[in-house]
Structure formats: C-alpha cells, structure tokens
Amino acid sequence: MRSLSCIVALSFLAQFAGCADTSRSRSLDDPKVTGRVMAEQVCSNCHGQRGLSPSENFPNLAAQQADYIDGELRSLRDKHRHDPAGAVYMWGIARQLTDAQIAQLAAYYAAQPAPAASPPPLDLSPAGRQLFMEGAADRGVLACAGCHGQKGEGNGSIPRLADQHRAYLLRQLTVLRLGPDNRPMGTVMSPVAHKLSDSDMRALADYISSM
Amino acid sequence: MPDLPAKCSNARRLMVAGLLLVSLGGWQSPASAIPVFNRQTGQNCQACHAGGQFPELTPYGRMFKLTGYTIGSRTEIPLAMMAVASRSSVRNTSKSDDPSADFSKNDKLIFAGASVFAGGRITDNFGAFLQYTYDPYASQDASGKYHGHAAADNMDLRLVDHFVGASHDVVVGASVNNNPSVSDPWNTAAAWMQYVPVPSPSSSQFIDGATPYPGFGTGGNTSGLTAYAFIDQTLYLEAGAYRSTRGVLAFMKLGQPTSALTRVQGNAPYLRAAWNLAWGASSLMIGASTMSSRVYDDPASTGDPTTLHRFRDSSIDAQYQWLLDPHALTLQAVATRQFHRYPDALAGQLPAFVDAQGNPLAPSSPSDVLRLLRVKATYTWRATYGGGFSYFDLSGTTNSLNQTSGYDPLTGTITSSPAAAAPSTRVNGNVTGNPRTAGETLEAYWLPLQNLRIGAQYTLYQRYNGSARNYDGFGRSAADNDSLFVYAWFSY
Secondary structure (H helix, E strand, C coil): CHHHHHHHHHHHHHHHCCCCCCCCCCECCCCCCCHHHHHHHHHHHHHCHHHCCCCCCCCCCCCCCHHHHHHHHHHHHCCCCCCHHHHHHHHHHHCCCCHHHHHHHHHHHHCCCCCCCCCCCCCCCHHHHHHHHHCEHHHCECCHHHHHCCCCCCECCECCCCCCCHHHHHHHHHHHHHCCCCCHHHHHHHHHHHCCCHHHHHHHHHHHHCC | CCCCCHHHHHHHHHHHHHHHHHHHCCCCCCCCCCCHHHHHHCCCHHHHEHHHCCCCECHHHHHHHHCCCCCECCCCCCEEEEEEEEEEEECCCCCCCCHHHHCCCCCCEEEEEEEEEEEEECCCCEEEEEEEEEEEEEEECCCCCEEEEEEEEEEEEEEEEEEECCCCEEEEEEEEECCCCCCCCCCCCCCCCCCCCCCCCHHHCCCHHHCCCCCCCCCCCEEEEEEEEEECCCEEEEEEEEEECCHHHHHHHCCCCHHHCCCECCCEEEEEEEEEEEECCEEEEEEEEEEEEEEECECCECCCHHHEEEEEEEEEEEEEEEEECCEEEEEEEEEEEEEEECCHHHCCCCCCCECCCCCECCCCCCEEEEEEEEEEEEEEECCCEEEEEEEEEEEECCCHHHCCCCECCCCCCCCCCCCCCCCCCCCCCCCCCCCCEEEEEEEEEEEEECCEEEEEEEEEEEEECCECCCCCCCCCCHHHHCEEEEEEEEEC
C-alpha cells in the first residue's frame, strides 16, 4: 500500500508537470486537440463511438453530411440554435470549438460508415412513405425525398435522415414546427413542418427511422 | 494510510503544494452562477444528472465521472457550494420524556448545512471531487445550545485514461477516495443512494435519509485506493483497499473528531463488478460489490486487536434508466448482507435487563447478520417536476446486545430513569434486540432552476427496531415515527 501510494503520488505529480499529451485529451478549449480525438473522447459519450448513438435521445452522426454538421456545430457554438436539447447538451460542449476543429469533426463523422440497412418494407408506414416520397400536394407539403434524397442520404447542408432515431426525428420535427428561431439552419424546413400534423410526423418518423 | 517512506517525502510536499495551488488558483475572475462541473463543460445539470435531479447520474454523467471529471475546460475558480434548508416533522412527539430533546427543531425551518466543493478537471488525465461540509448542529452543550462544525466529506481524486480503437473502448483509472463506493458511477452505490443531506437535530432521526440505506462496515473518512476499468461501456470492474486515514491523505479526514473516525486494522479489500447495457432510451446496470474489514471499537484506541469488529459486506444492485426528453424514469434496487462479528468482550455477556418475570435474558451473541432490501422509483418531467417512491426493509438476527430497552432488574419495570440499574431508552430504544425496520417514502420535488431543488418526503414506518408496536417498551409504535421532511437544496 505504501509503494502504491508513492506511485499514485508521483503519477499525480507527473500530471501536474504537464506530461500528458493531447492524443487522448478531453479538453474542450485546446485547439491542438483534433476533431477525431474530441469525437472519441467526448462526443462518443452521447453520440456513440463512430457516431452510432446507443441512445434515442441523441442523433446518430455516422455518415452524416459534413456541411450539415459543420453548420449545426457553428450554430450551436454561437448559440444561434435555441431548441432545448441543443442548449442543454451542446451549447457548452461547442462553445470553444475552433473552425478547424468543427471542420475536423464534420469530416470525421461524414467518413464513418452508416449502419448496414435494408430498404424499409413497403407495408411499413404507407402514410409516411407517401409523405416522404411524394409529399401531400393538396396541403402544400413537399416530398422529403426532393431535398433529402430518395434514400434519405442528404446532400451538403441538407441532413442525412436515414438510420436516424425515431424519437430524435420526432423531436426535431416538433422543434422546426415551432419556428425558425429554434434551428436557424433549418429555416427552410419550418414552413414544411408547419403543415405537418402530429400523425404526419409520427408516420414520417416511423418510415425514416427504418430506412 | 501510513506515512509515506522517506524517499517520497519531497514528492508528498510537492503534491500537497500542488493541490493547494490547484484549489486556490485563479481568484481574480468572478464566479459563474453554476457549480464547478457546469462551468467546466458549459452544460446544463440535466446533461449529467437524470432529469436534472442531482446527484443521480445519466450515462453521460457516469462517463464524465469515470473519465476523472476531465471533460471540458479547466475553470479558473474550481469551487462550488451547496446549502440545504429544511423542516422536519415527526408524526407523534408525545411519547417522550423530553420532546424538546428527542425531537429538537421539530416543525421548525432550519438552515440544515452547507458544503463547499473543489475540483473538476486539473489536467488531461487528473481530476478531483472534494467536498467539505459545515454542520450548524454538529454538537450540543449542556445547556442545549448547538455548535457548528466543518469537516471533510466525500473526496475522490482520479487519474484516468480512455483508450479507443477500432474494436475497443476502455476507460482505466485509479481513485484515491475516503469512502467505499464513492468512486462508483451508479447511484445504487452505498455512498450515493441516499442523497438529500440529513440535518443533525433529532427531529430528523426518522426522515428518509435516516432510514436504512446500503452501507459498509468501514465507513467514511477512511482512505482508499481503487483501480477500475470500464470496458466497451459494458463491463465495469473495480478493486482496491481502504485503511485508516493518516499521513499525506490526512486532508481526507480534516476536521473530523477522533470519535467520528473509522479506524481500520490493515487493509480492507473492496471489490465491485457491474454489467451495463444501453439501448433505445434505456440503460440497465446489474452489479455486485463486497468488502471485508476489521474496525476498532474505539477510534481513540487502536492497539488491541481483541477490540476489533469484523465485517463482511456484500450486495447486489440494479439500476434501470429510461431517459428520453422530457421524461426521466429511474428504477433502483439494492439487496445487501452484512455479517458482523463483535469483539470478544462484547460476546456472551448478560444484558443488564431482565424479562418480565425477572429472569436473565439470553447472553449476547458473538455475531449478527443484517439484510437490507431497498427499492426506489423516480420520475421527472422536463427536468422540473418529479416524484418518487421507495421501499426499505432491514431485517436481521435478534441479539440482546442490541437491546437498549427492557425490564429493570431492581424495579421490574421499564423505566428511563437515569437512577435505575438498567435505564431504558425512549423514542429510539429497542426492547426486542431485533433490527427490523421497514417502511416507505413518498417524495415530490420541483426544480424551478437547474440548481435549486425543493422537495417534500413523507416516510411511513411499518416496523421500527423490531416491532410495529411498543418497540421501545414505552408504548411507541413504528407509525409514531412517520415523518415529513421538506427541503430546499441549492447549489451555486
């Protein structure tokens, strides 16, 4: 026990002396820490290693569009996003990220493989499938696939939706329906979300989460 | 822990100096309006605490702790505080010789205590959680006047690393701490399951925090070194040992009077294993822990091994969380068993009491076994409104050694008169020698701010000290102890 105490004390001293490197750092204010290290050491605690979140409370980021992640992280860092979850979980984490770190994080997650998925069965949420693929012309609801892609793969700053958690999708649709202030990067979605009923949202979330 | 060998003396001085520098650094900046870990990560309490109800941790909060409190940016002022105001009300205060003493501060709003915290991220791999607590009712003089006192509370210093590869995710660390299981990330651990600080005045002796909770024979203010690993966020293993606090770690018992210390002979081994699984909005942990210790009967006298109490503690615990904003649901269950062998001088002794016919009672047993089952369910909505229900059932062997009430051999009556040959204890006496205490607690709470929790707990007893009725020999029933505890718990 005495020798162990010595070892621990000396180890602590080594830490005080600044012997640690940044390859496994959990610092959020050190520009030398790369996006990859941040993703592995910090972001993974909610978003999962390699961007596959085990919790429905947090979005999957694997294979997400880099431009979308980049824009959202900047919006969270600068506190332009006001949705509750964004403020509670992400304002603090993102507050000291540099532009370079944001770009690295975006590139890291965009490069992660999406989970193996098969096309959703045709009989799963027909209403959701119709809304996603064709929209609802009578109500002025545009087809999701028009911007997000037939497979929900996204494009540039338009997010990938495929493989996303159902609960997360539902929450974000609700946030977008509340108005553009909550998610400025999603301003274009706000009028669309306004035209969706609760049952529309549930049907869409059922369909998209199975893509 | 014994003094470090001479070759470490310089290291010891440097370490202490370093700790002081870390604690005192950066006074020039104004404090933020949130506690130290929030300032460090910039996140809301809700990120680490389930539904914002501190201290219960979310999966992210557990990783924050296991990675040594090192996520974020080192704060310039690594300090925080908390304070509790409360009001305790015991259902029946009439069955007492001196209600003002047996139920001191009953129905009165009091400042129950406050803590200062220091710590958080110190380096990339080293972090700390240090709590120092002030109790305004720590002692009472002969005139009944209370005196406050401050002393070391829970403390935990960690050295950690987190290895991530294509096929593995392993957190490894070492913790120096002063309370078995304070290093544990789940809130079914003995050091964390009981959460609202318990005020010292006797009106709080029956509130939920004073009901049976999991614990170890070796309690706080010891010093322990444990090593742990969390593998793929699935398997958690921790092993270490605790012993009497002294030497370089004396700050972990700072302010504690000798009578309050736990003095351990040698090392008390501690083992913990847990299996963790997360899916959907759920996380589940099933675990077990064990500890074996030898504790001196008198903390001021540690030379005689015949005065040792021997404890073997073991427990199994489980925690399920369903966290999906705005909902936070938690279910907890713990079952513990404690074997306690008494010092030889306490075994085989005839109690001072006699039975109703004047016959001697059975001699005291050399050992006891205690079993505790505790379950709890809580739900919080929007990190603002919540409630909970918990059930506790402590049972164990009957032993005349634990009898604090009984028939006086001279008068043949049960009397609390100090002049009696065998005076009995009113209110919290035990006339059976059996520990059975069982009941429930209902709780409702409101978090108007993320750092303020206002709550009310009502605790009902079905059994107390072995009986439903007349447990103290003076006609007091378990239900007479039902208590309402209202509190406001603020952190800054």
